[in-house]
Amino acid sequence: MPNKRRERRQGQAVVRGRLVPSSTHDQRLLARQGPADWVHMDPWRVMRIQAEFVEGFGQLAELPPAVSVFGSARTKEGTPDYDMARDLGAALARAGYAVITGGGPGIMEAGNRGASEAGGISVGLGIELPFEQRMNDYVDLGIEFRYFFVRKTMFVKYSCGFIALPGGFGTLDELFEALTLVQTRKVTSFPVVLMGTEFWGGMLEWIKSSLLDTGKIAPEDMDLIHLTDDVEEAVSIIVEADRARSRQLAEEAEAAAAQDAEPQ
Known part of the structure; x- marks a missing residue:
């Protein structure tokens, strides 16, 4: 038989031999002094991650229907892109939507500014x-x-649409995450609108020639993306998708009620 080694149960884990710590979690927690490295360890990070989810869900749960707007933090006030984002924020607010951005400067500021100036909710x-x-x-x-x-989870969970204006890596990251979620049907009736035909046109041509034409995506995947320079058209795409989702939910509820009413 192998030599019996020291053993300690730590929650769901069992550690033995050299992995058994010299002190318990309670001892380290209650010690008045000592190294603070434990607050940076992965198990503690999990608690911080959980706390961020709880805080985000709690703060955003009572928002009205909302739209996430993304774009470059480096866009200056007075530029066409800034003005477009500001007009977009105002138009979304007038249509009854809260506007969610990354909260920073540039396009984010412009979207929040337009929503705020139009009397809407700006997040x-x-x-x-x-x-x-x-x-x-x-x-x-x-x-x-x-x-x-x-943060990405909050953008998607509390939005009924996504509008991307010209931006950099962060904007592209959010854009392709949203497209992936829609393509794989992790989210439904979630329109993705690109504003700025000159800026986004080259990327869409690349997607068509390098992805669609070589079979990396399906032809219907191109329909997931809407390209426009017109603020009112962008808002109408969001509104129509929202109405379609409401009709779908009503039909599903009606079908479920009819099924429940059938004799067993």
């Missing part, structure tokens, strides 16, 4: 970055996140 979901990026002044409800994936 900013910020992210902790190694460089300073404060929440813009037009945000009514702002939440700062440590983790990108928690």
